[in-house]
Amino acid sequence: MDDLKPWLKATQKQVDSALSRFLPRESARPQTIHKAMRYSIFAGGKRLRPILTLAAAEACGGDIEHALAPACATEIMHTYSLVHDDLPSMDDDDLRRGRPTSHKVFGEGMAVLTGDALLTQVFIVIAQTPATKRYSVKDYVQEIADTGGSKKLIGGQVLDLEGEGKQLTKKDLIRIHEAKTAALLTCSVRLGAMTANATPAQLDALTTFGYHLGLAFQVIDDILDVTQTTEMLGKTAGKDEAVDKSTYPAILGLEKSRQEAARLTKKALGALAPLGKKSQRLEQIARYLLDREY
Numbered sequence: 001m002d003d004l005k006p007w008l009k010a011t012q013k014q015v016d017s018a019l020s021r022f023l024p025r026e027s028a029r030p031q032t033i034h035k036a037m038r039y040s041i042f043a044g045g046k047r048l049r050p051i052l053t054l055a056a057a058e059a060c061g062g063d064i065e066h067a068l069a070p071a072c073a074t075e076i077m078h079t080y081s082l083v084h085d086d087l088p089s090m091d092d093d094d095l096r097r098g099r100p101t102s103h104k105v106f107g108e109g110m111a112v113l114t115g116d117a118l119l120t121q122v123f124i125v126i127a128q129t130p131a132t133k134r135y136s137v138k139d140y141v142q143e144i145a146d147t148g149g150s151k152k153l154i155g156g157q158v159l160d161l162e163g164e165g166k167q168l169t170k171k172d173l174i175r176i177h178e179a180k181t182a183a184l185l186t187c188s189v190r191l192g193a194m195t196a197n198a199t200p201a202q203l204d205a206l207t208t209f210g211y212h213l214g215l216a217f218q219v220i221d222d223i224l225d226v227t228q229t230t231e232m233l234g235k236t237a238g239k240d241e242a243v244d245k246s247t248y249p250a251i252l253g254l255e256k257s258r259q260e261a262a263r264l265t266k267k268a269l270g271a272l273a274p275l276g277k278k279s280q281r282l283e284q285i286a287r288y289l290l291d292r293e294y
Ligand code: GRG
Pocket: 044, 045, 046, 047, 048, 078, 080, 081, 082, 084, 085, 097, 153, 154, 156, 157, 180, 181, 217, 218, 221, 294
C-alpha cells in the first residue's frame, strides 16, 4: 500500500471537488447563504469523516466513486455541527479551521441558518448514493438521520451543555464522546461499507472499528487542546481548561489520557482483522490519528 500522506492529500482533493459539486453555487440566490455554506465547508478541515467513508468502501471491495455522496454528506453534517457548536449560545468560539467562525463573519442569525441549510443539504446529497443489493437509499438516509438525531449528535450536545460547570465522571464523559464524536465516525465508515454492499459481518467489524476510533479521536482532541497552540489547531487552544470543562486530561491527567487513546486505537485496529488486507488503509489512518499534532 502506498504511503499514507500522498494518498490523504489526493483523497482530500477528490473530496473537495465532490463537495463543490454537491453544494449550491455561490452565485445561486440568495447568495449570502450559499457563500456562508461554502465559507465553512472550504475553511480547510482535515476531511477525516469522508476519508473514512472512502477507505471503508475500499476495505469492503467497493468503488470509491460510489461512496463520494455519503462521504460528502458526513463532512457536511460535521460542518453544520461545528457552525452551530461555535455559536455564542453554545461554545461561543471566534476561530475555527484557522478562520473567524461563521457568526463572526456573517452574523449570528445567518450562522444559525447556515447550519440549518448544511443539515438539509446532507439529505439532498445522501439521497444521491447508488443503492446496492443489500442496502437501499432509505437505509443510507436512516443511517445518517439516526446519527444526526436527538439520541446521538444532538443528544451528545445536550449532555455537553447540561454538564457545563459540573464535575463529570469518566463514565459521563464516555457517554458524551460516544454520542458527539464516535457516532459520526462510526456512521462514516458504515456508509462507506454499505455502498460496497458489505456483508453483515463486515459492517459489524467496521462499527466496532468506528466506535473505538471515534473515542480515541476525541481523547486525542482533548489532549491537543492542552498541548498545542491556537495556530496549530486553527481553533482556540486551552479553551477546555479556561472554561473548566471536564475532559480526559482534566479527569485522568495527560499521561493516562495518552495511554487511553493508545488502548482505544488498539481496540479499533483489532476490529479490522476480519476484513483482511483491504483494510490496510483504515489501519494506517488509525495509527496516523493517534500520533497527530492537530
Ligand atoms: C448539533 C450543535 C450540534 C452539535 C453536535 C458534533 C457536535 C455536537 C459538535 C461539534 C463540535 C465538537 C467539538 C465536536 C467534537 C468532535 C471533534 C473532535 C471535532 C473536530 O473535528 P476535526 O478535528 O475538525 O475532524 P476538522 O476541522 O479537521 O474537520
